[in-house]
Amino acid sequence: MSQLADILVVDDLHTHYSTPQGTARVLNGVSLRIRPGEVLGLVGESGAGKSVLARSILNLIDPPGRVVKGRVLFDGQDLLTCREPVLRALRGNAIGLIVPNPHLHLNPVVTIGEQIANVIRAHRDVSRHEAMAEAVRYLEKVGLPDPATQARSLPHELSGGMAQRVIIVMSLVNSPKLLLADEPSGGLDVTVQLQILELMRELVTGRQTSMLLISRDLGIVAHYCDRVAVLYAGQIIEEAPVDVFFAEARHPYSLELLRLGSPKHMNLQRLGRGDPALNPIHRPTGCPFHPRCLLAIDRCKVDMPETDVLGDHHSVRCHLARRSSFGASS
Amino acid sequence: MAELGQLLRRQPIRIIGFGIVAIVALAAIAAPIIAPFDPLLSDANNILQPPGGSSFLGRDSAGMDVLSRIIYGGRVDLTISLVATFVSSAIGIPLGVLSGYSRRWLAEIIGRVFDLMQSVPVFILAMAIVAVRGPSIVNVIVVLAVLNSPIFVRLMRSQTYALRDRAFIEAAKVAGFSDAGIILRHLIPNAIGPAIAQMSITAGYGILLTAGLSFVGAGVRPPTPEWGGMVASGAGYIVTGQWWPAIFPSLVIGLTVVGFALIGETLEIVVDPRKALGVAAG
Amino acid sequence: MIRYILGRVAILPVQVLAVLLFTFILSRLTKQSPAFYMAGPYATQETLARVESQLGLDKPIYVQFGVYVANVLRGNFGVSVITGRSTLADITDRLPATLELITISLVLAVAIGLPLGILTAFKSSRIAGGLTTAYGLLAGSFPDFVVGILAVFVFYTTLHWATAPVGRIDASVIPTKLTGSYFLDGILTGNLAAVQSSAAHLVLPVLTMLVVYTGGIIKIVRTSVRELRTSEMVFYAKACGFYERTRLWYVLRNALPPIVTITGVTYGVLIGAAVLVETVFGWGGVGQYSVQAIAFSDFPALQTFVIFATTFSLVVYIVVDILQVVINPRLRY
Numbered sequence: 014m015s016q017l018a019d020i021l022v023v024d025d026l027h028t029h030y031s032t033p034q035g036t037a038r039v040l041n042g043v044s045l046r047i048r049p050g051e052v053l054g055l056v057g058e059s060g061a062g063k064s065v066l067a068r069s070i071l072n073l074i075d076p077p078g079r080v081v082k083g084r085v086l087f088d089g090q091d092l093l094t095c096r097e098p099v100l101r102a103l104r105g106n107a108i109g110l111i112v113p114n115p116h117l118h119l120n121p122v123v124t125i126g127e128q129i130a131n132v133i134r135a136h137r138d139v140s141r142h143e144a145m146a147e148a149v150r151y152l153e154k155v156g157l158p159d160p161a162t163q164a165r166s167l168p169h170e171l172s173g174g175m176a177q178r179v180i181i182v183m184s185l186v187n188s189p190k191l192l193l194a195d196e197p198s199g200g201l202d203v204t205v206q207l208q209i210l211e212l213m214r215e216l217v218t219g220r221q222t223s224m225l226l227i228s229r230d231l232g233i234v235a236h237y238c239d240r241v242a243v244l245y246a247g248q249i250i251e252e253a254p255v256d257v258f259f260a261e262a263r264h265p266y267s268l269e270l271l272r273l274g275s276p277k278h279m280n281l282q283r284l285g286r287g288d289p290a291l292n293p294i295h296r297p298t299g300c301p302f303h304p305r306c307l308l309a310i311d312r313c314k315v316d317m318p319e320t321d322v323l324g325d326h327h328s329v330r331c332h333l334a335r336r337s338s339f340g341a342s343s
Numbered sequence: 344m345a346e347l348g349q350l351l352r353r354q355p356i357r358i359i360g361f362g363i364v365a366i367v368a369l370a371a372i373a374a375p376i377i378a379p380f381d382p383l384l385s386d387a388n389n390i391l392q393p394p395g396g397s398s399f400l401g402r403d404s405a406g407m408d409v410l411s412r413i414i415y416g417g418r419v420d421l422t423i424s425l426v427a428t429f430v431s432s433a434i435g436i437p438l439g440v441l442s443g444y445s446r447r448w449l450a451e452i453i454g455r456v457f458d459l460m461q462s463v464p465v466f467i468l469a470m471a472i473v474a475v476r477g478p479s480i481v482n483v484i485v486v487l488a489v490l491n492s493p494i495f496v497r498l499m500r501s502q503t504y505a506l507r508d509r510a511f512i513e514a515a516k517v518a519g520f521s522d523a524g525i526i527l528r529h530l531i532p533n534a535i536g537p538a539i540a541q542m543s544i545t546a547g548y549g550i551l552l553t554a555g556l557s558f559v560g561a562g563v564r565p566p567t568p569e570w571g572g573m574v575a576s577g578a579g580y581i582v583t584g585q586w587w588p589a590i591f592p593s594l595v596i597g598l599t600v601v602g603f604a605l606i607g608e609t610l611e612i613v614v615d616p617r618k619a620l621g622v623a624a625g
Numbered sequence: 626m627i628r629y630i631l632g633r634v635a636i637l638p639v640q641v642l643a644v645l646l647f648t649f650i651l652s653r654l655t656k657q658s659p660a661f662y663m664a665g666p667y668a669t670q671e672t673l674a675r676v677e678s679q680l681g682l683d684k685p686i687y688v689q690f691g692v693y694v695a696n697v698l699r700g701n702f703g704v705s706v707i708t709g710r711s712t713l714a715d716i717t718d719r720l721p722a723t724l725e726l727i728t729i730s731l732v733l734a735v736a737i738g739l740p741l742g743i744l745t746a747f748k749s750s751r752i753a754g755g756l757t758t759a760y761g762l763l764a765g766s767f768p769d770f771v772v773g774i775l776a777v778f779v780f781y782t783t784l785h786w787a788t789a790p791v792g793r794i795d796a797s798v799i800p801t802k803l804t805g806s807y808f809l810d811g812i813l814t815g816n817l818a819a820v821q822s823s824a825a826h827l828v829l830p831v832l833t834m835l836v837v838y839t840g841g842i843i844k845i846v847r848t849s850v851r852e853l854r855t856s857e858m859v860f861y862a863k864a865c866g867f868y869e870r871t872r873l874w875y876v877l878r879n880a881l882p883p884i885v886t887i888t889g890v891t892y893g894v895l896i897g898a899a900v901l902v903e904t905v906f907g908w909g910g911v912g913q914y915s916v917q918a919i920a921f922s923d924f925p926a927l928q929t930f931v932i933f934a935t936t937f938s939l940v941v942y943i944v945v946d947i948l949q950v951v952i953n954p955r956l957r958y
């Protein structure tokens with residue numbers, strides 16, 4: 014119950030994709046809020062819909078995908094009903110996006126300095142010269158050696174870590190109020206991952222930048238976020254401040270994650286493979302987790318659990334949330 | 344095969360390609376039964392007779408019936424094209440797979456040679472070879488077979504190249520399968536798809552080449568009925584208004600090639616469903 | 626990069642040598658002895674004997690090849706059985722006509738195909754897509770000589786719009802000779818009659834080429850642009866708030882390599898198409914020359930044509946490769 018208005022409110026978001034096999038309900042009623050200056054971590058397995066969520070927020074879902082229901086309020090404005098010029102002005106400006114696989118997202122024939130300058134000049138009226146100079150300054154800030162020369166290199170000349178830093182610069186260069194960081198360290202070496210995350214933390218603290226940090230790794234979320242939200246089968250099944258989550262998670266899925274340490278590990282197990290809930294076309298009835306849930310009761314197979322607020326900014330979607338005899342593992 | 348059936352059921356219009364080729368092929372096979380006249384029989388009294396009456400598509404400058412010659416011509420064109428395509432792929436596919444799989448210098452050489460073959464105008468080479476060796480059906484088949492093989496080599500080479508480092512190949516190696524065994528049982532079944540689609544396209548291209556070669560006199564010689572040759576001998580009469588000896592075979596050539604192209608495209612989608620987006624999305 | 630360019634160019638002599646080997650082998654497969662063709666139809670027995678020893682026909686095959694190559698380097702490509710002149714002279718006389726035809730065709734094919742390809746990549750209406758696909762299918766399925774003949778039939782015989790499909794210019798008009806292209810020379814020297822007449826004669830052959838070969842260009846342009854428009858690169862550009870103009874520039878700049886390739890490939894294919902189209906329209910270029918050579922078993926002429934046409938194609942591909950390295954920096958490493 015903060016005094017300041019939430020910078021981002023996602024309200025009952027449903028995003029569907031049409032496929033030859035049927036309609037994939039990738040996001041099935043996602044709701045979350047982020048306060049100014051807050052870092053919300055979003056964890057989920059591959060296929061849970063994390064990237065789709067980031068793209069839905071920016072209203073960048075292209076056919077065969079479609080946002081069929083819901084609202085995305087940024088600073089009070091519903092991005093899903095805005096006109097394109099308004100959206101264009103917000104993207105890369107007030108809202109920044111970091112993506113994984115940087116080489117996939119950079120223009121292979123344009124120098125990185127110029128690409129950063131392009132982001133600057135898309136939103137501010139500065140000369141090319143000034144924009145390039147600012148790009149070089151940022152490259153230095155993120156730790157690229159010899160930034161002036163690097164600014165003239167092409168993406169394929171950079172390592173994964175360096176290219177990811179370029180993406181980070183591009184997302185931050187216009188001082189966004191909200192940063193959507195979709196697996197910012199995904200696909201990188203463990204050591205590089207840490208560097209990137211530390212770098213991001215440095216860059217956003219003190220600026221009151223809010224961040225949605227999307228990750229498959231619970232450890233990262235624990236370290237860098239204020240609150241955690243767990244995405245499963247297109248829904249947020251639990252949400253809590255970080256320490257509360259780690260001490261008192263309620264949802265059986267959250268407990269599995271905590272036990273295994275990271276959704277990444279879950280993918281390798283039989284549990285992850287062929288998980289019926291993760292088929293977005295044919296979601297199970299009732300609670301999506303019930304086929305995998307060790308505690309499922311009859312009701313779980315039929316009724317979709319509503320969001321249950323357990324107090325202290327902690328909410329869960331589970332019929333058994335208020336059970337008394339079940340505590341979180343220590 | 345199952346996917347082909349599914350695709351045809353979803354987009355029945357694709358059956359047109361198969362239909363065209365089937366009709367042409369059946370007509371060619373049944374030629375002695377369905378052709379109204381002997382294709383080599385020239386009726387000197389009815390030179391350049393317009394379409395109609397007994398001669399459904401008219402007669403050419405030698406008095407021979409156009410329709411019958413088209414039907415019999417199908418035998419020549421289809422045979423040449425299909426045999427050449429088959430031999431082409433029989434040469435090209437193994438060489439391509441070998442070239443893509445082997446890591447020795449021999450693979451590079453094979454690749455380079457065939458790349459060179461692809462950078463020169465196929466038609467001109469074909470023309471020259473057949474002219475020197477003498478125009479005959481066999482020569483045309485041989486030349487087309489050789490000149491069309493680079494595309495199969497290239498195709499299989501890149502397919503093999505992409506697959507050879509994949510996990511299931513590694514697994515087979517670890518399990519002790521010999522290279523030859525791996526190629527036959529694991530690689531080829533997975534890589535062959537595009538080659539099959541290409542075969543149809545090459546068959547259509549073969550007809551174009553055959554017709555072109557005959558047109559310039561470096562292919563099948565008259566009076567053997569062959570579509571390109573018919574166009575050649577009928578071409579001069581178009582300016583004087585007798586269009587049928589040249590136009591009908593022209594249309595048949597185009598139609599048949601379209602048929603093969605449609606089949607090829609359908610097969611391409613069966614092999615790689617992602618390509619479907621290009622067509623359906625318009 | 627310079628090193629790559631030099632490397633590519635250095636390969637050319639090797640490739641040409643391979644071509645010469647090919648034509649050499651061909652020449653030894655003919656029915657008459659090669660000396661017959663070298664000496665010409667009017668040679669006496671003595672001349673024939675002399676040429677035979679010159680060619681080293683009694684020596685081992687590789688020596689013969691050496692003699693052959695040496696002759697080529699000296700400009701001795703043999704004598705035409707039909708014209709009695711050096712085939713080299715025959716070819717160089719007729720080459721401008723062919724180059725005029727195929728170059729104009731290529732330029733127009735790109736000038737039409739590029740914008741059409743881009744447009745149809747954007748308008749995702751089913752009609753546009755269906756039409757383009759249908760056109761590509763049909764246009765590539767009818768041989769060029771068929772299209773040429775149909776063009777003559779429709780525009781000349783039936784509609785009487787086009788001029789007679791014979792030759793490059795009316796007999797009454799005197800063209801000026803600079804580059805060898807009557808059309809171009811007419812423009813350059815202000816010879817309006819020549820411009821008009823040669824243009825009128827160019828219409829149908831060029832139209833034929835365009836109908837058959839623009840489709841390929843449209844298809845590649847369309848596919849490349851479409852793929853890029855839905856690429857992750859463009860997605861991120863949108864996510865960074867780029868204007869549509871910038872995104873379009875990103876797309877086109879990245880679509881350039883395949884477009885350059887298809888243009889080069891088409892140019893190489895056109896020299897083969899020229900054989901057929903020139904024959905239909907009596908164009909008087911090297912293509913028609915080669916067909917006459919076949920008809921009269923004029924093997925030296927045919928060989929020389931093959932050497933020139935193939936070398937042309939090889940040079941085009943080298944230029945394409947070099948351009949690729951220039952526009953696609955990733956290839957430089």
